[in-house]
Amino acid sequence: MSRLKVETPDRVQLTVEKLYKDLERHIIASPPGLCPVDLQLSFLKVCQAQTCGKCVPCRVGLLQLQHLLEDVLNGKATMKTLDLIEQTAKNIEASADCAIGYEAAHMLVAGFDGFREDYEHHVKEGCCSVHAQHAIPCVALCPAQVDIPGYVALVGEKRYADAVRLIRKDNPFPTACAMICEHPCEARCRRSMVDVSINIRGLKLMAVEHAHANTVPIPEKCASTGKKVAIIGGGPSGLSAAYYLELMGHHAVVFEEKKKLGGMLRYGIPNYRFPRERLDEDLEVILSTGVEVHLNTRIGEEEGEITLESLNKEYDAVYIAIGAHNDKKIGIEGENAQGVISAVELLKRIGDDDMPDFKGKDVVVIGGGNVAMDCTRSAIRLGARKVGIAYRRRQEDMTALPEEIEGAIAEGAELYGLKSPHHIEADENGKVVALWVEPQIIGPIDAWGRARPIHAEVPLMRIPCDVIVVAIGQGIDSKAFEDAGISLKRGAIAAAMTGEVENADGIFAGGDCATGPATVIKAIAAGKVAAANIDEYLGYKHIISCDVQIPEPDLAEKLPCGKVQLAEKEVGARKNNFQPMEICMSEQEACQEAGRCLRCDKFGFSALKGGRRLRW
């Protein structure tokens, strides 16, 4: 007789494991706007299937909760039912033996805290307070609402110029977004339910690689209205507004303090991710609408600057899009030592081709966001001997995109995780010689699920270095505007979702200066929104549309298929220069990838509600 055996999962267990994976993907692609009570009930049912059945609160309690939630959904509940649900859940939480029971109950309690109003709406109004809005998942999550299934299908048919025209209906920076957009649109792509999201940005790159933006002419402009709009800031937000305003027939005049246009696209994002000549393609198209540009012209209250007041007088409307260009101070001892440089400063110099010499130097970058990664990888390209990243949390807690972190590490960066900067050591000449850090251990998890670092009971650690780059975020240089009477909210220009600035008639604002540092596509969206609302404000209702015919969906079966990822140049070939490093997909890959799109513009809820917005 054998006493023990090696456990291997049987067919049933293997199948269930696969279904877990399927469900995970389903949840990833869960659209916003679903009834939270109904979802809560579904989660509860999963938990209930997990109970072993031993303890009363878990075995009976969860089932009774399920019945009570069904009553809520069926309009049979009263306010008393809600109290009963809450009390029962708390009782289960307090008495169940193991996590299966108390965590299940906890989810219910948390739901009650989070959306009690919806429970009450069900009881009082007999229906859910949330409205289904899941027309096209990717479009819904794109801040500028670009017609994604439309251009994906066009790329699939190799109609690249048409794809660029369609993108431009909502976004005049197709090249920028093809190269560096953080693609929030992919997050809940419905294709995840089958396998994994569509490589939306990659397909956009395919379009602009085969139809460079400056080879695709702009649509016809509306007749001139004679109105003039001043735009402060020549970044993506200001220029997007300028582009659409010009198309609508208004005259847009951009004031930019720097030598060149582009904002953070030029003075932030490094060339190896977004080559300047490709930026110039987008800019060329935008300027071809007739936008007037004044470079080296700062709006402010100082000498030699143009005041907001005078713009306000001279122009029919003003759009403020000054971005976030102030460096944030870290506030530790030795910060003013020679060799300490802010991320903004470093990237601005690179943007103006004034390359700092890091040859043979040891560099430490402080921070864990995308800007920190850009600084790290730029420092490597500037010839640094060694580049380290000091961050007070762990790698997985970094806000930078995982591929950026991995890219930096692949290029040789050293990651100092769980190291909180303590002070900077300088030599007798005031030059940096080391960064002292305080080691941390990972600690309790906060309400949003983020683990907090806590002090480790070990001595401080010394990281020798010649240069320290502080990349812990940017602030908004809004002082001059505050002085001119514009209201601020936590340092940002107080603009409504419509772009209107509180108590300032005819003044609009958007982009990083209104939201704090965010993303290019959000800045573009803000520019688009501002253009539409400035048009309304001026008393017009111009329509922006695009007459590109979008292909009908094919009837090919949607069999599971891998996602085509963009390749990068090999590390050795890319880490010594600022040349672009991403490699576009092949035509074969693009057709396959486009064919994976489920065309949510034609199938599903959008057939009834919304679907495609042909104009705005």
Added chain:
Amino acid sequence: MVNVKIDNIDLSVEEGTTILEAAKKLGIYIPHLCYLKGINEISACKVCVVEIQGKNKLVTACSTAVSEGMVIFTNSAKVRSVRKSNVELILSQHDCLCATCVRSGNCPLQTLAGHLGIYDLPFERHVTEQAWDNNFPLIRDSKKCIKCMRCLQICSKVQGCDIWDVQNTGAYTNISTVDNMPISNTKCTLCGQCITHCPTGALKERNDLPEIYDILADPNKVTVVQIAPAVRTAWLERKDMEPGIDTEGRLVAALKRMGFDYVLDTVFAADVTIMEEGTELLERLSDNKKMPMFTSCCPGWVSYLTMNHPEMLLNLSTTKSPQQIFGALVKTYFAKKTGVAPENICSISIMPCVSKKREAALASMKASGYQDVDYVLTTREMVRLLRAEHIDPRGLQEMPFDSPIGDGTGAGVLFGVTGGVMEAALRTAYKVVTGEEAPEDAFQKVRDTRSEGRDNAINLGGIRTADFDIAGRTLKTCVVSGLKNAERLIKQIKRGEAHYDFVEVMACPGGCVGGGGQPIHEGCEWAPQRGQRLYNLDKKRKLRRSHENPQVQKLYKDFLEKPLSEKAEKLLHTQHVWEKNYR
């Protein structure tokens, strides 16, 4: 052209044709429920599924275009199984009490279930119960709703009213009014288009027949019934009836047989409307105030304007609708002439319209000192009454309308079709302005003469404009049907892009012949052919101008003196305001 094979038959059709339409060309019917051409193409019911050779998943015939070389099977084993299953699922949430359903015998769902041979259900039945205000003239029975979304779409896309909305998500998804408001608080115009385009008995008019039976049985009541123009074109749309039976004379006879004492004609009131409204128009033209003047004979339209554009109320003609003019005259002039005490009269109208049920009950509609019109029945309710009485129209002798307010001219007959009020008004206005008669057919430009594209509600209505030179002045006219079109026109007028003198609006696409109270024919619009019948009736009338109607002339001589006299103002005009109350 694209070559395809459907059920082994070769066919070549234009690119972009759907499988459903392609099959139709071969005489192959693919069943469907939610599909409503141009309006609801959401492929939700999945009844029209077909199999395409080489494809695993079935596709919906209503929303899939044919492509070159496609081989389609409309009735394979897989198709049959899926189709049946989907209908079974629909029925599992449907209150299948056909015996007590208004749509029984004219119900796509019932027919489909029968054709698919569904005699018992493998699923347990769960029906949704939502509360409803059963006093409102529009009734929604949630238990019969199959969530096809047609009502939502027609109300939004054709009528621009957006009364319905999708409520909840997931399996709890439902149709309700926007924000779940009580229907009487919404801006529903009661055009009834959602009723006539619902594939089930979920939407219907309030049933007023029980009251009618009581009144017919009451020996003290004198029942006076009026029949709207559009009703006579649609009261006998039955497959078992040979053509030509459904004459006006037999309709009168049928109503007499049911026991109504006086059977009169709304067309007479339409002629009076022309006298009043036409005179009003000429007055407004002379001082050029409150222009353009809008017609006011459609309560669906009047309620739309009062609810959505109260600032334009003065543009509405103050003349009441023919139904209410008739009502006011029945309990005054008619009562006097016949010697029947007005308090004993029960005034009933038969209308192609649901909105008129609300109009009759408005507090402002008591010009005679009594409620001018006591009950309004839709054409469909009248048809039900006919069935209940087991009357076979073939056996009836034709009878004339009763007098003294029973005769109407060809002009009044036209009131039931889009452009008809305009045409009738022009015939009389010409005479009043020039002193001469224009040929009856001089104003046909206002008619909708399209021979194609009027097969669905979204194209049926429209905006048509025409200019007429009358005594050296150009009269700019515009005719609209469908409320979304009306909204478009209002926008143009407000923006100063359109200038008209006289605008006729009917809420229902194609006019009252396509009214929300008319018999329902799944998947086709009968308004064009019914409208043609009205044109034919006009053509055959001896008198075709309202001012030539001798009974109308007598009415003015004996009772009203002249159009817009003090008495006429009191009885036949109203200041339109929005009243929320209804019976």
